[in-house]
Amino acid sequence: xxxxxxxxxxxxKRHTQFRKPDGGLYSExxxxxxxxxxxYTLLYHVHPPTQIIxxxxxxxxxxxxxxxxxxxxRSFEGFHVKPVExxxxxxxxVLVNNDxxxxxxxxxxxxxxxxxxxxxxxxxxxxxxxxxxxxxMYGDLPFGYGDYLVIPRGTIYxxxxxxxxxxxxxxxxxxxxxxxxxxxxKYGQLLEHAPYCERDIRAPQNLVxxxxxxxxxxxxxxxxxxxxxxYGTHPFDxxxxxxxxYPYAFSIHDFEPITGRVHQPPxxxxxxxxxxxxxxxxxxxxxxxxxDSIPAPYNHSNIDSDEVLYYVDGDFMSRKxxxxxxxxxxxxxxxxxxxxGTVEKSIGxxxxxxxxxxxxxxxxxxxxxxxxxxxxxxxxxxxVITE
Numbered sequence: 001x002x003x004x005x006x007x008x009x010x011x012x013k014r015h016t017q018f019r020k021p022d023g024g025l026y027s028e029x030x031x032x033x034x035x036x037x038x039x040y041t042l043l044y045h046v047h048p049p050t051q052i053i054x055x056x057x058x059x060x061x062x063x064x065x066x067x068x069x070x071x072x073x074r075s076f077e078g079f080h081v082k083p084v085e086x087x088x089x090x091x092x093x094v095l096v097n098n099d100x101x102x103x104x105x106x107x108x109x110x111x112x113x114x115x116x117x118x119x120x121x122x123x124x125x126x127x128x129x130x131x132x133x134x135x136x137m138y139g140d141l142p143f144g145y146g147d148y149l150v151i152p153r154g155t156i157y158x159x160x161x162x163x164x165x166x167x168x169x170x171x172x173x174x175x176x177x178x179x180x181x182x183x184x185x186k187y188g189q190l191l192e193h194a195p196y197c198e199r200d201i202r203a204p205q206n207l208v209x210x211x212x213x214x215x216x217x218x219x220x221x222x223x224x225x226x227x228x229x230x231y232g233t234h235p236f237d238x239x240x241x242x243x244x245x246y247p248y249a250f251s252i253h254d255f256e257p258i259t260g261r262v263h264q265p266p267x268x269x270x271x272x273x274x275x276x277x278x279x280x281x282x283x284x285x286x287x288x289x290x291x292d293s294i295p296a297p298y299n300h301s302n303i304d305s306d307e308v309l310y311y312v313d314g315d316f317m318s319r320k321x322x323x324x325x326x327x328x329x330x331x332x333x334x335x336x337x338x339x340x341g342t343v344e345k346s347i348g349x350x351x352x353x354x355x356x357x358x359x360x361x362x363x364x365x366x367x368x369x370x371x372x373x374x375x376x377x378x379x380x381x382x383x384v385i386t387e
Contacts (some may be wrong), residue, residue, distance in 0.1 A: 002201050002203065003204045004244050006240075006241070006242035007139055007203070007207045008044075009044070009239050010044060010240040010241065010242035015028065018044055020067055026046065026239060027046070027049065028043070028045075029043045029044075029045060030042055031043055031154065033122065033152050033153050033176050033245060034194070038155065039244040040189050040243050040244070041138075041243030041245045041246055043138075043241040043281040044239050044240050044241065045238055045239075046209065046211045046233075046238075046239060047232075048233075049231075049233075049235070049237075050230055051231055051232040052229055052230065053215065053231065053232045054230035055138055055229055055230065056088050056227075058225045058228075060225055061103050061226045062224030062225070063101065064365075064368055064369045064370075065096065065328060065366045065368060065369075066366075066367050066369045067366060067367040069364070070331055070364075070367065071334060072333075072334075073330050073334070073380050074328070074367070074379060074380070075141055075326060075328045075329070075376040075379035076328075076369075076371055077323060078167075078326060078374070079324060079325060080168065080373075081374060083106040083108050083164075083165065084106065084234050085107070085109045085369055085381050086233045087110075087111045087116070088219060089103075090105045090108070091103050091105045091217070092105065093202065093368050094327065094368055094370055095365040095367065095368070096309060097189070097363050097365050097366060098174065098276060099174055099274070099276040099277055099361060100195070100274070100276075101105070101172040102170070102233065102308060102327075103169075103172060104168070104169055104170070104327075105166075105170055106165075106166060107159075107168070108145065108164045108166070109158070109161070110158070110159065110160040110161050110165070111159050114217040114219050115156050115222045116157055116158070116159075116219050116220075117154060117155065117156045117210055117219070118155075118221050119151060119154060119155070119220050119221060120172075120173035120222055121153050121173055121174050122150065122151065122152055122153050122175075122177045123150075123153075123173075124148055124149070124170065124272065125151065125168055125169075126168065126170070126171075126310070127144060127146065127147045127148075127166075127355055128145070128167040128324075129141060129143035129145065129165060129168055130161050130166030130168070131143070131161070132166075132250060134149055134157055134158075134247065134249075135159070135160060136151075136157045136236070137236045137238045138155075138192070138204040138206030138207070138247060139207040139208070140204060140378045141204050141248070141249050142205075142206075143249055146312075149255030150247060150249075150250070150272070151247045152245055152246070153176075156218055156236075167325060169174065169357060170281045171279065173276050173360060176274065177274050178272065178273055178274065179194075179273075180270050180271075180272070180273045181273070195255050195256055195268075196256060196265075196271075200251070200254040201248050201250055202248060202249040203246065203248055204246060204247060204248075207238065207239075207241075208236065208242070209236070210234035210235075211234070211237055212237070213232060213233055214234070215232070216231045216235060218230075218231055218383055221361060222227065231277065252271075252355065252357070257285035259285055259286050260288060260289075260294050261288055261289055261290040262290050263288055263293065263296075263297060263298065266358065266360070267280075269281055269282055269283075269358065276361065276363055277360060277361040278354060278360050279357065279358070279359055280358040280360070281356075281357060281358075282354055282356040282358065283354075283355060284351065284354070285352060286350065287346075287351055294343060295317065295347070296338045296343045296345075296346035297338060299338075301333075301335040302331065302332040302333065302336070303333075304332055304362055305332055305361060306329065306331045306361045306363075306364055307329070307359075308327060308359040309328045310325075310326075310356060310357045310358070310359075311327075311354075312355040312356050312357065313354075314326065314353040314355045314356075315352070317338075317349065317354070319350060320342070321381065321382075326376075328379070331364065331365070339382060339383060340383060340384075340385045
């Protein structure tokens with residue numbers, strides 16, 4: 001949950017008359033991702049946001065699962081996903097379960113002739129390469145390299161890129177994406193020990209009200225199906241809003257790492273949480289300062305989680321042959337750790353410049369057919385020690 005924010009014009013009291021200059025009523029909309037009993041925002045539209053004038057035949061966009069069960073380490077070359085002009089067509093699911101879908105995307109063109117809404121899932125879009133503006137009914141969110149864009153389900157948006165080459169790492173969450181509970185006071189403020197604070201959270205800006213009638217296509221995803229709904233008024237006709245449920249940006253470069261005398265466990269890197277998975281940020285940081293410390297992570301068993309690492313940039317001292325955009329999957333049930341030779345090599349190192357995003361899921365992930373097409377076949381046996 002971001003903090004309370006207000007943009008544009010809103011009435012003094014909620015659920016009361018709020019009139020336009022011509023005397024007509026603005027149309028109030030309550031926006032929440034968990035019914036009427038959790039975080040919400042109130043938006044005020046020039047026109048009722050309900051005027052569907054036409055629909056088209058739906059199209060299935062459900063992931064095609066290739067492997068439902070696995071017990072071996074896997075690796076995938078994310079940058080082998082080819083660039084595609086259309087934003088929605090560029091989205092390639094690679095790892096999925098009932099809690100989240102992990103998606104790679106390399107769109108070449110901005111979304112301008114339609115709008116998009118994910119009706120099922122909050123979206124966390126990590127910007128690996130590219131910059132631009134996320135446009136929503138809440139206003140604009142400029143973004144660039146290293147930004148997380150967190151978009152609540154049901155948000156209608158367009159994404160505008162400045163250049164043709166863009167790389168995105170996307171997590172679709174079927175429950176709300178939140179700040180970790182242990183970072184929050186009982187009143188919702190980010191606490192002093194949290195690795196970021198409200199100053200680091202960027203809310204929408206530059207609210208522009210589009211008072212337009214016509215034919216506006218909103219491509220809406222629901223239960224693995226894409227519906228083309230045509231509305232009679234522009235979705236971005238909001239004159240003002242306030243509340244705690246809205247899209248926001250947070251830069252991985254603003255995550256302040258927690259370090260110690262000996263190697264710290266992965267939870268110190270946690271950035272977001274949702275039901276049955278967490279997201280962590282590995283950022284440049286000083287290594288452990290105990291005189292006998294071993295900077296490389298110790299071997300560990302994934303007892304109850306599948307670990308996914310998305311490598312962004314830098315030198316990863318615990319892994320060999322890492323490429324930008326690579327994804328590794330270490331499933332629950334078998335231990336993993338540093339590659340042979342990297343433990344000894346790490347001793348004496350003072351810092352790391354690695355940058356990565358980790359997703360730990362508490363239910364097993366399944367591989368899609370698209371994932372198999374970009375897999376590094378020899379990764380499973382890469383821990384074998386050869387003389």
